[in-house]
Amino acid sequence: MRKGFGIGLSVLGGFLVTLAILAQFWAPGRLMKTPLDTDSLTLLDGTAELSDGTGGTTSFPVKAFSVTRADSERSDSDVIVFQNSSCLVKDEGEIDECVSADDPQERLVSASTDNFATNRRTAMAVDDPKYLPPSAEPKQGLVNKWPFEAEKKTYEYWDGYAGQPVDATYDRTESVDGLETYVYKIEVSDAPIELSDGIQGTYSVDREIWIDPTTGAIINQSEHQERVDDEGNPFLILDYGFTDDQVAGNADDAKSNAGALDLVTKTVPLVGWIVGIPALLIGIALQLMRRRTA
Template identity: 80%
Template sequence: MRKGFGIGLTVLGGFLITLALLAQFWAPGQLMKTPLDTDSLTLLDGTAQLSDGTGGTNEFPVKAFSVTRADSERSDSDVIVFQNSSCLVKDEGEIDECVSASDPQERLLSASTDNFATDRRTGEAVDDPKYLPPSAEQKSGLVNKWPFLAEKKTYQYWDGFSGEAVPATYDGTDTIDGLEVYNYKIVVSDAPIEVTDGVQGTYSTDRTIQIDPTTGAIVNQFETQERLDGDGNVFLALDYGFTDEQVADNAETSKSNASSLNLIRKTVPLIGYLVGIPALLIGIALQVMRRRSANATADA
């Protein structure tokens, strides 16, 4: 009986220790990748001021819709390719999606499409024609998420309006629906842009992005943005961010994903070592004692 029990403990201990090592050192590298089935709709709302053409502005509520889908055929084990379409509209009437340029109420303020690729682990932009069409804009820095296990430091983040990567500076922590998030501040001042066809001007923004540090997912984002024409007049000013419903949904999803990752990264190794090491040592000790007992009986 002691023989079988000792061997069983030894096997169990070895199995749990192996499982713990795999969970600690191998599994995170396989699991901490952006999923290839990403398909998300992000909703924002707020207020806008738009030039009335006479030097004044009109103020009204706005909504923004951003759809991001992964192109699984172009993606691979290391790089994920995205297609994004977004729009900014006047929040007038029953509206729950982008409207066309021919909208009779003229609610469409801007619309754009984009193709980009990122590293599935770090979130960094990948500028490689292997993944992108020739018309794709060259990007650098982070694009639509932070790396897994984000750090309290400054990252370079792609700003599509200024057309370059800008510093996203760590700015403390907050809690959203029980989830700890890292705040990153982005400030751009008077970047030269084309505010509309043929009209040059400047662009400025003060944006805060709140990140789940475990998964690197964006939980919340809000900003004040200003686009001025060449004479310094407001062409478009925005004060908007993720809707409350969007933030709540992002927080719930991030908590679930972070919990799954932490189960593999922390809980499984902890249990594996706490149970596996004693089981292995006891099993070995029982087998040694049995052999000594058998040898003593044989000698007698």
């Protein structure tokens, strides 16, 4: 009886210790990667002031839609390729999607498409023609998420309007729907841009981004943005951010994903070490005692 019990404990202990080693040292590198089936719709709302062409502005509520899909055929085990399309529209007529440039109500304010690639673990931009079409804009820094296990520090974050990476500085920790997030602040002042064909101006923004530190997912975002011409006249002023429903959905997804990661990378190793090592030692001791008795 003692023989079978000792062998059983040794086998169980060895299995749990091996599982703990795999979960702690092997699993994170396999699990902490941006999924290749990423397909997301991000919704924002707020207000805008648009130049009326006479030096004044017209104010109206706006909505923004941003669709980001992974291109699994171009992606691989290390790099994920994204296709993004976004638009800003006047919030009129219960609009729930982008409209075309020939919309009879003239609700389209702006629209754009983009292709980019990022490292699946660090989330840093990858500028490599192997993954991107020739028309893709070169990028640096973070683009659409933070790295797994984000830190309280300053990251480089790509700003498409400024056309360069800017500092995203850790500002504070804040709870969003019961999820602990890190809040990063971005400030850009008077970056030269082309407002429209042949019209030059500057771009400034004050932006805050709420990040789930475990997965690096963006939970919330808000900003005040100003685009003005060379004479200081407003071209477009925006105050907008993620909708309440978007924030709630992002927080729920992050809690679920972070919980699954914590289970594998933290709980399983802890149980493996706490239960596995004693079981292994007791099992070996019982077998040695049996041999001495025999």
